[in-house]
Amino acid sequence: GAVVSQHPSRVICKSGTSVKIECRSLDFQATTMFWYRQFPKQSLMLMATSNEGSKATYEQGVEKDKFLINHASLTLSTLTVTSAHPEDSSFYICSAREDSDYEQYFGPGTRLTVT
């Protein structure tokens, strides 16, 4: 149990375009979902925390107008990278947590390359 999927697994887009990444909890209801970014050889960096039905809480330094997060249901959260630039190229990972559990279950990640 506790499977989280992400789509797409890899995406290449041109500078200035927008990209949407989906995160789904397949067999549980995720009251909280987390979005992380990881640059090569660096640790995970939390971007934002989203609770179903409410606005996401962004970490300091993360532009909320650039990284749009929607957590419209208990099984789906989306991250949209707007007006992407090459410096946004990174590995984006989501995780999900049930209300009754402290453990975060990670999706497989999305490799974004902006050309």
Next chain:
Amino acid sequence: GQNIDQPTEMTATEGAIVQINCTYQTSGFNGLFWYQQHAGEAPTFLSYNVLDGLEEKGRFSSFLSRSKGYSYLLLKELQMKDSASYLCAVLDSNYQLIWGAGTKLIIKP
């Protein structure tokens, strides 16, 4: 501030034992996690400690001392596939995960 320290890199030999240490200073404590992350992949859960002591799970064990703000992950009978980064993370008083930078473990034959 909140801080988690773990070594950047360690090297060990196949078949041997290695201990990866993690020290933490956080605002509150609701448990400590160890995750394994292979290059290019998402982290996978290894262990969760909330009480002092040693938790054993197959070849992997995790130890916690809350009074010392210290944990370690012990890997026995190392295999080449154990080459990965090992991430220590603490759940703080707000139930937010605070992540260490990870320890890259290199296994040599």
